[in-house]
Each structure stands twice: as structure tokens, then as C-alpha cells.
Amino acid sequence: METAQTFAESANGLIKLDPTRVIGTIDDKVYSGFLEHMGRCIYGGIVDFDCTVPGLTNEKGYRLDVGKALKDLDMPVVRYPGGNFVSSYHWLDAVGPKENRPRRPELAWLGEESNQFGTDEFMEWCEYMGTEPYLCLNMGTGTLDEALAWVEYCNSDKNTYYANLRRKNGHEKPYNVKYWSLGNEVWGPWQVGQMTAEDYSKKAFQWAKALKLLDPDIKLALITQIDYYSIHLYTSHEEYYKNVTCVAAAERAIQITSRLLDLATITQKAYDKHVKICFDEWNVWDPMRAPGHLGAEEKYTLSDAIAVASWGNLFVRQAPTVGMANIAQCVNVIAPVMTTPTDMLLQTIYYPFLLFTKYMRGQSLNLHVEGPTYKGETGAFFGDYMKWIKTTEPAIMLLDVSAAKKDGIVSIAVVNRSLEEDVVTAFELEGEYKEDVVTYSVYNDDIAAVNTYEKKDVVGIEEKTVKLSELKSFTVKKHSFVMLRITQA
Numbered sequence: 001m002e003t004a005q006t007f008a009e010s011a012n013g014l015i016k017l018d019p020t021r022v023i024g025t026i027d028d029k030v031y032s033g034f035l036e037h038m039g040r041c042i043y044g045g046i047v048d049f050d051c052t053v054p055g056l057t058n059e060k061g062y063r064l065d066v067g068k069a070l071k072d073l074d075m076p077v078v079r080y081p082g083g084n085f086v087s088s089y090h091w092l093d094a095v096g097p098k099e100n101r102p103r104r105p106e107l108a109w110l111g112e113e114s115n116q117f118g119t120d121e122f123m124e125w126c127e128y129m130g131t132e133p134y135l136c137l138n139m140g141t142g143t144l145d146e147a148l149a150w151v152e153y154c155n156s157d158k159n160t161y162y163a164n165l166r167r168k169n170g171h172e173k174p175y176n177v178k179y180w181s182l183g184n185e186v187w188g189p190w191q192v193g194q195m196t197a198e199d200y201s202k203k204a205f206q207w208a209k210a211l212k213l214l215d216p217d218i219k220l221a222l223i224t225q226i227d228y229y230s231i232h233l234y235t236s237h238e239e240y241y242k243n244v245t246c247v248a249a250a251e252r253a254i255q256i257t258s259r260l261l262d263l264a265t266i267t268q269k270a271y272d273k274h275v276k277i278c279f280d281e282w283n284v285w286d287p288m289r290a291p292g293h294l295g296a297e298e299k300y301t302l303s304d305a306i307a308v309a310s311w312g313n314l315f316v317r318q319a320p321t322v323g324m325a326n327i328a329q330c331v332n333v334i335a336p337v338m339t340t341p342t343d344m345l346l347q348t349i350y351y352p353f354l355l356f357t358k359y360m361r362g363q364s365l366n367l368h369v370e371g372p373t374y375k376g377e378t379g380a381f382f383g384d385y386m387k388w389i390k391t392t393e394p395a396i397m398l399l400d401v402s403a404a405k406k407d408g409i410v411s412i413a414v415v416n417r418s419l420e421e422d423v424v425t426a427f428e429l430e431g432e433y434k435e436d437v438v439t440y441s442v443y444n445d446d447i448a449a450v451n452t453y454e455k456k457d458v459v460g461i462e463e464k465t466v467k468l469s470e471l472k473s474f475t476v477k478k479h480s481f482v483m484l485r486i487t488q489a
Contacts, residue, residue: 013399013425013476014254016378019410019488020430021366024320026404027276029359032134033075034281034326035122036083038109038333039295042117043283045331045339046070046125049116053342060121062128069337070330071129073350073357077179079134079280079326080122084108084292086184087192091150094118105193110293119153120166123175132178134280134326137207139183139200140193148214151180179324181280182207182222183386183479185232219325221278228278228323229261234334235307236286240447240479242379243284244417245396249378250282251314258321276323282311283327284349285334296333297468298347300460302449302479305348305442308480309400309415312356316402316413319364327353340453347451348459351442352362355461355483360413362406371399371423399423399476412484416476419447427471432489437471439464443480 035041043049049061057063081089090108094115095101101115126133135154137147149162154177156163163174182204186195195203208220221228233250237243254277260478261275284307290298298304315325331337336350373395399416410433416423449458466474468486476482 008133012370013423014428015399015412015414015425016368016428017365017403017410017412018430019365019405022363022405023366024364026316026319026361026364027323028076028361029320029324030279030315031073031317031353032077032280032324032326033070033073033077033131034079034083034328035081035330035331036328036333037081037085037089037106037113037117038083038292038329039297040174041329041331041335043114044341045333045335047117047121048341051341056342057321058407060124060128062125063339063344066337066339069344069346069350073336073354075131075330075357077132077134077324077326078126078129078330079136079179079181082108082136082184083281083328084184084191085113086136086138087142089113089138089148090142091119091138091153092146095120095153095165108190108292113399120169120171121156123171123177130417133175134179134181134324135177136181136184139186139195139203139207144210144334145208145307148210151177151211151214151218155218158439160424171458172462176424178217179219179221180211181230181278182220182226192223197332206215221280226275229257229275230278230280232281233279234281234283234285234328235311236284236289236304237379238286239379240287240303240419241374241417243303244310244479245378247307247310247314248396250279250311250317254279254314254318254321258318261321277318277321279315279322279325281328282325283329283334285328291335296335299450300336300347300349301447302348302442303447305352305459306415306417306479306481308349309352309413309442310417311353312360312416313400313402313413314334316356316360316364316404343453345451345453345456348442348449351459351461352481355440355442356413359411359483359485360402360404362404365403365405365410367401367403369397369399369401371397371425372418372421374398374417399425408488410486410488412486413481414476414484415481416478418478420477420478423476425474425476427474427484429471433468434487434488434489435468437466437468438485439466440483440485441480442482443476443477449477459471
């Protein structure tokens with residue numbers, strides 16, 4: 001057992017941690033997921049109704065291998081059914097006898113929707129997975145009447161039409177869906193039913209008022225009369241440094257949005273209302289590499305895994321303001337999990353996300369970090385905001401770190417974003433700790449390394465136990481992610 005670890009002069013990185021310096025509680029919902037009717041996310045992803053492989057699916061068509069991989073991620077909430085898809089989706093098409101469900105053209109990704117998987121199937125899948133549903137309402141081609149009917153169908157226990165329709169379809173008890181989103185990215189020109197901010201605000205205010213009259217217990221995400229304010233962002237670049245550092249834009253977006261929400265609270269004198277951020281779409285995605293209309297089947301590299309680890313760090317650091325975050329998506333479509341009709345693959349990004357969902361829970365801790373910085377350009381595919389982040393973040397830390405404390409264990413997530421240089425890091429830890437430290441590393445010498453069906457474990461997790469004294473001069477390998485688990489004495 002050692003106390004107050006000291007900074008070694010030979011180190012070129014320093015991480016100082018005091019477990020009493022808590023900045024906030026990490027909401028478990030920051031490790032939530034997202035399913036959209038896009039590509040092979042639903043059909044051929046979480047379900048395969050035509051599977052002929054014995055033991056691969058259950059009697060409801062759920063892919064059992066996919067279910068286990070996602071259960072291991074322990075995602076408390078899953079968002080559905082979109083995404084851009086929702087802006088021309090009518091939920092009534094996908095309830096009742098499957099043989100009577102209409103097949104519709106799908107406008108977001110220019111496909112066809114069979115409606116064989118709908119509200120009831122999703123609710124049953126959520127129950128099977130042990131996760132909570134989060135439904136997104138159609139504010140494109142949809143109406144307020146349609147939205148109210150969906151909430152009634154899902155949540156009402158009264159003797160009314162849509163509650164009775166749910167009963168007729170075999171579900172006596174209400175689903176009690178808590179989380180609802182008022183539309184999806186309605187500001188974007190790619191969205192069916194695009195609106196200006198002013199038009200959306202007026203419409204969303206009226207929708208929110210009516211929905212809360214029907215069910216006061218629901219939680220709404222987006223704008224006006226809300227419980228969560230939604231942000232979406234995807235990062236990516238073919239050049240390594242631009243790929244792993246552009247996540248800084250997401251953290252700055254959270255910080256700015258949080259301040260604006262504070263300002264709105266003050267100006268509207270809504271002092272009893274604390275609106276948190278719902279980052280309900282995030283991931284690494286290059287639509288040139290994986291076009292949406294072709295299913296967006298990304299092939300993730302170690303570089304992308306490093307970026308996802310930095311995404312995890314920012315959600316831990318921003319724990320006081322982020323109430324939910326949903327990786328987009330779960331299966332096949334820009335996803336950590338891929339499938340064929342007979343097999344499943346865990347992509348590189350699965351492993352850092354798994355480590356965060358397993359261990360980075362509880363209380364987020366304040367840190368002091370020193371180390372090398374990056375001063376070059378950063379980038380992503382969404383417009384000019386990366387030019388802005390270059391000016392507001394002239395130097396981005398290459399040693400990217402967060403820490404959490406739960407049940408007497410301190411977990412420290414360390415990303416070394418340097419392409420070529422190991423960072424010899426000294427840990428200065430206040431308090432007393434047991435001697436054995438468990439480490440989990442995600443690394444490959446090749447930054448372009450990918451997992452394939454032929455070689456599934458090119459990138460994975462390596463577990464080791466080191467001594468506490470070794471943290472005086474601990475080498476964090478180049479382009480790697482390492483998590484350290486230290487038990488308090």
C-alpha cells in the first residue's frame with residue numbers, strides 16, 4: 001500500500017487525482033444506444049425473421065449473438081425508430097397483424113420499409129434486453145394527433161381507443177415509455193419537413209403542452225417545455241490526427257449549450273428546472289466511406305477506436321450537464337457490432353465503449369493533466385465547425401483523460417492520441433490504495449488495424465495487473481487506450 005504517489009522527473013506526462021474532488025454523478029444513460037430503420041440495423045441486425053441457422057435466433061427472431069453482445073454493453077436506454085427515418089414514419093403502419101401491415105417507400109435513406117418490426121416488437125425486444133425505450137416522434141409528415149395517439153397506445157391504462165388497440169394487439173398493460181423526442185434534426189435540409197428555428201419552437205411548444213397534458217410523467221427531448229436538450233454530432237477524418245482530435249468539437253458544443261441553457265433558466269426565471277443535454281446521436285462516421293443510402297456499414301480502424309475512447313472521456317468529464325448519450329447505431333449501421341446471416345463481428349470501437357460502460361460509472365472526478373499537445377488542423381465531415389474549433393482550441397491535449405469512482409474503486413481512462421510517441425506518465429494519487437492495479441489496454445501497432453470475420457481479434461482488450469509503484473513512471477503506448485482500476489485501501 002502506498003500513499004500520495006509522486007511525479008517522476010523522467011515522465012513527460014502527469015495525471016494528478018484526488019478522489020474527494022467530485023465534479024458530478026455520471027448518469028448511466030450516457031451509455032445508451034440507438035436503433036434506426038436504416039440499412040441492416042433492424043432486419044438482419046437485431047432480428048432475422050428468415051434465419052435458417054439452428055440456434056442463431058429465438059422464437060421471436062431475435063439474433064441471440066447480437067443480443068448477448070449488446071447486453072454486455074449494458075445500455076440502459078435505446079432510442080427508436082430514428083433518426084431521419086422517423087420524419088416520414090407512421091407508427092400505425094407497424095402494429096397489428098403482420099400480414100396486414102403496409103409496405104411503404106422510405107424517404108430518408110431511399111429504401112422500402114416492410115413494417116414487420118414496429119412498436120410492440122420493439123417494446124418486447126427492450127424487455128428481453130433489459131433496457132428502457134426512447135421513442136422519437138414524427139414532426140415531418142406526422143401530426144400532433146398521431147403523436148398523441150402513440151403516447152396513448154404506449155402509456156395509457158384507460159378505456160380509450162388507442163389503449164384498447166394495444167390490448168387488442170395482445171398487450172394488456174401499458175409500456176410506460178418515459179422518454180420521447182420531438183422530431184429529429186428538423187433544422188437540416190436533408191430532413192423531410194425541415195423547419196426554421198422559430199417555426200419549430202412554436203410547433204414544439206404546442207406539441208409538448210398537449211403531450212404532457214395526456215401524460216405528465218413523460219420526459220421530452222429537444223426544444224421548449226423540455227427535460228432534455230438534444231445534440232447530434234458525428235466526427236471523422238481520413239487523416240489520423242484530424243480523426244482523433246475532432247472530438248474536441250463535441251465537448252465544446254456541450255459546454256456552450258450548457259451555458260446557453262443556464263442563461264435561459266435565468267432569463268425565464270425557471271430556477272426549479274434543470275435541463276440536461278441529451279447527446280442522442282454520436283459516433284465516428286464518414287458518409288463518403290459509408291454512405292447512408294447504402295446502409296452506412298463502416299469498417300472501423302484502431303484510429304476510430306481511439307476517437308470513440310475520447311468520446312467516452314468527454315461524457316465522463318461533462319457529467320454535470322449530460323443526462324443521456326446514445327451511440328449511433330447499435331448493429332451494422334455505423335455500429336460496433338456487425339453481422340452476416342451466419343456470423344457476428346465485434347468492431348474495434350466495441351472495446352473502448354465496453355470498458356466505459358462496464359467501469360466508468362458512479363462519480364466523475366476532477367483531474368489535473370499535463371502532457372504533449374497537438375497544434376495542427378483537426379477535422380470532420382460536418383461543415384465549418386472544425387475551423388472554429390481550431391481557433392478556440394489552439395492546443396489539444398494528446399493525453400486525454402477522465403476518471404470515475406464507484407464502490408471504492410477509482411477507474412482512470414487514458415487515451416494517448418500521439419501517433420508515434422509513447423507517453424511516460426506519472427500518476428500522483430491522493431489517498432491510500434491497494435498494491436495491485438488492473439489495466440485494460442486497446443492497442444495495435446498498426447493504426448489502420450481492423451477486425452474481420454477471418455481475424456476477429458486483431459484489436460481487442462488486453463488485461464494485466466501491475467503494481468501501484470509502477471504508476472510513478474507508467475508508459476502509455478502511442479495511439480492506445482488504457483484503463484486503470486485502482487482499489488482504495
